Amino acid sequence: MSALKLHGVDEKAPPTPNAGGAGDPVASWLDVLEKLLGGSAEEVRGIREELASHLRERVRDLTVSGVTEAEAVRTAIGELGDAAELARRFQQAKGSSKRRTVMQIALASAAVIVLGAGGLAVRGSVQADKAQREAAVAREHALAAKNEALTAFTAAVLAQEGVATADRDAAVPTDAMRPLLADATVVQRRAALASVLTALSVDGAEDVVVSCGAKDTWQQFFDSAARAAGKGSHTNFTSLDGTGIDGTSVIGVEISGMKLGEAVRFLNEGVPGLSGDVRLAFRASGAVLEFASEKYFDRREQETRTYDLDVLVQDLLAKEAAHPGSGEEKRHSRLTAEETVCDQVSVLVQDMVQQTMWAGNGGDLGSIRRFGSKLFVTAPVRHFKDIEWVLKEVGAFEQPRAMSPSGGVKHPVTVAVDGASGRLMLSDSGGATLLCDSLRLEAPEALAEVVAGGVVQRSLPILSDIPLVEAGVVRRAGHLMADGQLRLYDSTLVIERAAESGGE
Amino acid sequence: MLTDQPKDAAELIVLSLLAEGQQYGYAISKEVAVRSGGQVRLTPGVLYPLLKGLETQGLVLTNWEEVKAEDSEEGRKRKWYRLSAKGKKRLEQRIAAHKAFRAVIDAFIGPDGDAPHGREVAR
Numbered sequence: 001m002s003a004l005k006l007h008g009v010d011e012k013a014p015p016t017p018n019a020g021g022a023g024d025p026v027a028s029w030l031d032v033l034e035k036l037l038g039g040s041a042e043e044v045r046g047i048r049e050e051l052a053s054h055l056r057e058r059v060r061d062l063t064v065s066g067v068t069e070a071e072a073v074r075t076a077i078g079e080l081g082d083a084a085e086l087a088r089r090f091q092q093a094k095g096s097s098k099r100r101t102v103m104q105i106a107l108a109s110a111a112v113i114v115l116g117a118g119g120l121a122v123r124g125s126v127q128a129d130k131a132q133r134e135a136a137v138a139r140e141h142a143l144a145a146k147n148e149a150l151t152a153f154t155a156a157v158l159a160q161e162g163v164a165t166a167d168r169d170a171a172v173p174t175d176a177m178r179p180l181l182a183d184a185t186v187v188q189r190r191a192a193l194a195s196v197l198t199a200l201s202v203d204g205a206e207d208v209v210v211s212c213g214a215k216d217t218w219q220q221f222f223d224s225a226a227r228a229a230g231k232g233s234h235t236n237f238t239s240l241d242g243t244g245i246d247g248t249s250v251i252g253v254e255i256s257g258m259k260l261g262e263a264v265r266f267l268n269e270g271v272p273g274l275s276g277d278v279r280l281a282f283r284a285s286g287a288v289l290e291f292a293s294e295k296y297f298d299r300r301e302q303e304t305r306t307y308d309l310d311v312l313v314q315d316l317l318a319k320e321a322a323h324p325g326s327g328e329e330k331r332h333s334r335l336t337a338e339e340t341v342c343d344q345v346s347v348l349v350q351d352m353v354q355q356t357m358w359a360g361n362g363g364d365l366g367s368i369r370r371f372g373s374k375l376f377v378t379a380p381v382r383h384f385k386d387i388e389w390v391l392k393e394v395g396a397f398e399q400p401r402a403m404s405p406s407g408g409v410k411h412p413v414t415v416a417v418d419g420a421s422g423r424l425m426l427s428d429s430g431g432a433t434l435l436c437d438s439l440r441l442e443a444p445e446a447l448a449e450v451v452a453g454g455v456v457q458r459s460l461p462i463l464s465d466i467p468l469v470e471a472g473v474v475r476r477a478g479h480l481m482a483d484g485q486l487r488l489y490d491s492t493l494v495i496e497r498a499a500e501s502g503g504e
Numbered sequence: 505m506l507t508d509q510p511k512d513a514a515e516l517i518v519l520s521l522l523a524e525g526q527q528y529g530y531a532i533s534k535e536v537a538v539r540s541g542g543q544v545r546l547t548p549g550v551l552y553p554l555l556k557g558l559e560t561q562g563l564v565l566t567n568w569e570e571v572k573a574e575d576s577e578e579g580r581k582r583k584w585y586r587l588s589a590k591g592k593k594r595l596e597q598r599i600a601a602h603k604a605f606r607a608v609i610d611a612f613i614g615p616d617g618d619a620p621h622g623r624e625v626a627r
Contacts, residue, residue: 093557
């Protein structure tokens with residue numbers, strides 16, 4: 001019988017290529033892993049030490065059995081597999097207990113602030129101690145929120161499954177819940193984080209300067225771009241099927257000193273396989289620069305927002321009432337007015353924005369559904385700018401409410417300063433984190449700007465109409481507002497204020 | 505729901521080992537290989553994320569030990585794992601689930617795997 005390997009990472013996968021060649025290969029490999037691992041500095045250090053200890057013992061055992069030291073090191077590292085894959089597993093493992101996502105039922109209407117793009121920014125000079133303390137406090141809060149979220153979510157799932165929750169331990173995912181939870185969280189977390197990234201365009205990956213020779217492989221190009229961005233690279237080659245792009249194929253064009261955004265546009269125009277349906281795209285997500293097809297990201301970043309067209313409906317009815325001469329039978333009732341207005345607006349949006357993506361036009365990335373005077377628009381997050389422009393032009397735009405892809409489950413994001421790097425750290429309820437240097441908050445009222453290091457340039461005015469959702473304190477955000485929570489729901493940043501402090 | 509997934513098996517194996525006493529990662533991987541006669545290998549790429557998951561869920565408790573290497577002055581740290589009360593409970597659930605699974609399969613193949621072929625049993 002052959003040996004059974006339990007969910008092993010591909011042992012043949014070579015250590016990540018960007019492991020710097022010089023010096024101790026074990027240390028180099030651990031350096032790469034460390035960069036890819038998310039989480040607190042302490043946690044990352046713990047994982048590193050544990051793996052270092054494992055590697056040393058493994059190398060020692062192998063050498064005792066007669067293998068040369070160099071070979072032993074290669075084998076030991078090989079057994080750990082690809083650093084990016086391992087980092088992903090650690091992330092997943094941390095996620096598995098939090099199985100996250102909060103059922104923020106009845107969120108009422110919170111003030112919605114759209115996140116603007118942050119630029120390439122300078123590392124803040126933070127007083128490390130203070131930042132660390134604050135980060136620790138923020139982490140505590142994040143953890144408490146996560147636990148709460150877990151309990152709420154699991155209770156909800158259990159209730160749905162008809163499982164009694166006699167005992168608190170029932171909150172530990174059981175076998176029956178596992179697939180449910182896994183499905184929900186992976187999809188939601190990815191979508192949430194991806195849209196955060198899109199909304200932020202953080203870390204200036206767009207502007208990273210890249211070069212490659214005509215004889216370089218795509219993998220080399222992706223790796224060098226990632227290195228230039230100070231990240232690990234990850235490419236979804238499956239999504240690029242049919243383009244002829246794989247790890248070993250040659251790029252065939254020379255790029256010298258071009259910004260990554262331009263380079264990718266250039267490649268999309270110039271490389272034969274890419275000019276068709278499948279276009280290359282990238283996202284900077286935390287410590288990883290991801291490459292995949294545009295469609296892949298679009299699908300991952302789908303979002304549903306609702307728009308109430310009531311104003312237009314009222315308008316139509318009012319106009320007709322003002323001109324009663326046009327004949328009773330032609331006048332709209334409330335119901336037909338809703339239908340007319342929504343149909344007109346849907347057709348307009350589908351005509352104006354990326355026609356081919358809409359289900360109505362045979363696409364599979366976008367759809368519009370109506371209920372009363374409300375439109376539920378599902379589309380890749382990057383298209384909402386255009387969609388909202390159209391709505392604005394017809395006078396139908398109001399701040400949308402975003403819904404996470406799988407319905408009603410929200411993704412609170414807390415903001416803290418990462419003790420190790422001094423950069424701003426966004427953590428979602430699933431434990432995914434994102435480092436960025438600046439975070440600009442925009443709202444109709446144009447609100448605040450936070451710069452790494454906690455320098456607040458402008459403070460948030462109190463919005464009188466912010467509903468009272470839940471009291472909470474995020475310490476770093478506490479600089480922005482006295483009481484309340486900063487939460488990120490997909491691409492919208494929501495500030496929730498406590499009743500007592502926001503009531504005027 | 506009946507499952508007999510390798511991932512669940514890995515968790516059951518690790519929890520069972522820890523029920524016998526505290527262990528650290530490398531020792532666990534060796535012990536698993538030895539006891540299974542080499543049939544089961546928990547590669548580090550599986551084992552350490554699994555342990556991290558157990559830790560995050562509060563199923564295991566951990567502590568660090570300074571280890572002095574005999575052949576060098578540099579010390580290193582070893583992370584020990586032991587089962588928490590919650591972990592014990594989880595293990596019991598897992599064992600019960602595994603037994604239930606085995607019982608169902610045994611009903612078809614017999615406890616020793618030598619039952620007559622399903623077709624004949626069905627009559």
